[in-house]
Amino acid sequence: DIQMTQSPSSLSASVGDRVTITCRASQGISNFLAWYQQKPGKVPELLIYAASTLQSGVPSRFSGSGSGPDFTLTISSLQPEDVATYYCQKYNSAPWTFGQGTKVEIK
Amino acid sequence: QVQLQESGPGLVKPSETLSLTCTVSGGSITNYYWSWIRQPPGKGLEWIGYIYYSGSTNYNPSLKSRVTISVDTSKNQFSLKLSSVTAADTAVYFCAKGPRDVTGRVSPFDYWGQGTLVTVSS
Numbered sequence: 001d002i003q004m005t006q007s008p009s010s011l012s013a014s015v016g017d018r019v020t021i022t023c024r025a026s027q028g029i030s031n032f033l034a035w036y037q038q039k040p041g042k043v044p045e046l047l048i049y050a051a052s053t054l055q056s057g058v059p060s061r062f063s064g065s066g067s068g069p070d071f072t073l074t075i076s077s078l079q080p081e082d083v084a085t086y087y088c089q090k091y092n093s094a095p096w097t098f099g100q101g102t103k104v105e106i107k
Numbered sequence: 108q109v110q111l112q113e114s115g116p117g118l119v120k121p122s123e124t125l126s127l128t129c130t131v132s133g134g135s136i137t138n139y140y141w142s143w144i145r146q147p148p149g150k151g152l153e154w155i156g157y158i159y160y161s162g163s164t165n166y167n168p169s170l171k172s173r174v175t176i177s178v179d180t181s182k183n184q185f186s187l188k189l190s191s192v193t194a195a196d197t198a199v200y201f202c203a204k205g206p207r208d209v210t211g212r213v214s215p216f217d218y219w220g221q222g223t224l225v226t227v228s229s
Contacts, residue, residue, distance in 0.1 A: 001168070034215035036152075043201065043222060044152065049215040087152055091213050095167045096142075096154040096206050 002027045004088055006099035012107045019075040021102045023088030028068050032092035035064055035073045038101075039084045047086075048073065080106055109134045111202045111220035118226050119196075125189040125225055129202030136160055136183045140207040142216065143176060143187045145198040153198075157206060158185050192227045199224050 003026040013019050023033065031051040036044040046055045048064035051071055061076045075082055083106055088099040115127035129141065143155040156166035158176045166174045170189070178185040189196060204218040 032213060036216075043219045044216075045219075046215055046217045049217075055217070089152075089215065091206050091215050093213070094165050095169075096216075098152040098154070101151050 001095055002029060002090055002097060004090055004097050004099040006086075006088055006102050008102060009100065010103040010105070012105045013078050014107045015078055015080060017078045019078050019082075019104060021073045021086055021088075021104075023066075023071045023073070023099050025069045025071070025090060029090045029092045031067055032090055033064075033066070033068075033071045034089045034091055035062075036087045036089065036098075037082075037084045038087065044087065049091075075104075078104070078106070109204055109218045111204065111218060113200060113202050113220045113223040115223060115225070117224060118228065119192055120229050121193055121227055122191055125187070125192050125196060125200075125227075127187045127200055127202075127223065127225070128184050129186070129220060131183045131185075131204075136178065136180055136185065138209045139204050141178070141185050142203045142205055144201045144203055144216070144219075145196075146201070146222070147195075147198040154206075155187065155189075155200075159207075194227050197225065197227045 005024045033051045035048040038044040052064045063074045065072045085101045085103045110132045112130045119125045137160040142157040158164045173190045175188040199222040201222045202220045203216040205216040208214045
């Protein structure tokens with residue numbers, strides 16, 4: 001099975017900072033990569049799909065890039081409401097696997 | 108807009124079968140594929156399996172021997188059964204739309220239920 005490895009596992013940054021999270025696929029997945037945001041105690045929400053396409057309603061400070069094996073989620077200017085755990089997920093084929101998550105906090 | 112709602116017991120005894128139902132509203136269950144995903148407390152997300160309205164299923168190999176997902180199109184519902192549960196199955200269980208669209212093309216999970224916590228304990 002394809003493994004998805006995220007780094008870092010957690011980070012702390014100041015409001016307004018640029019934040020980057022990386023996700024590496026152990027095998028090729030083309031651009032079938034999604035990013036989700038899960039705020040504390042809440043349901044995961046789709047942020048980005050097809051590696052770089054922003055889901056409707058998601059703020060433009062979020063962006064995704066990469067085409068395998070490395071993918072990146074960037075928050076251009078971190079806001080207090082971005083405190084959450086972020087997960088990458090491959091969806092090219094079964095099993096549909098998530099990364100282990102990156103917890104983002106405000107410094 | 109599609110909405111999903113999980114329902115079922117919040118407490119299951121070890122060795123018994125966990126049973127949950129997801130009710131879909133705002134759209135027909137025949138239009139998409141539907142999944143169960145779980146999240147142990149403080150941990151990450153694990154896809155359990157999916158079903159199509161035709162009854163076609165696909166399960167995570169790590170759980171395949173214990174999982175059954177079924178669908179009731181007349182009620183716009185799909186269900187999860189997980190047998191021989193242990194404490195390791197304690198988790199929030201989510202139902203979600205995906206991972207394929209009506210054409211069979213792969214897609215991310217774009218709609219999720221609120222999740223329901225199931226605790227395995229005697």
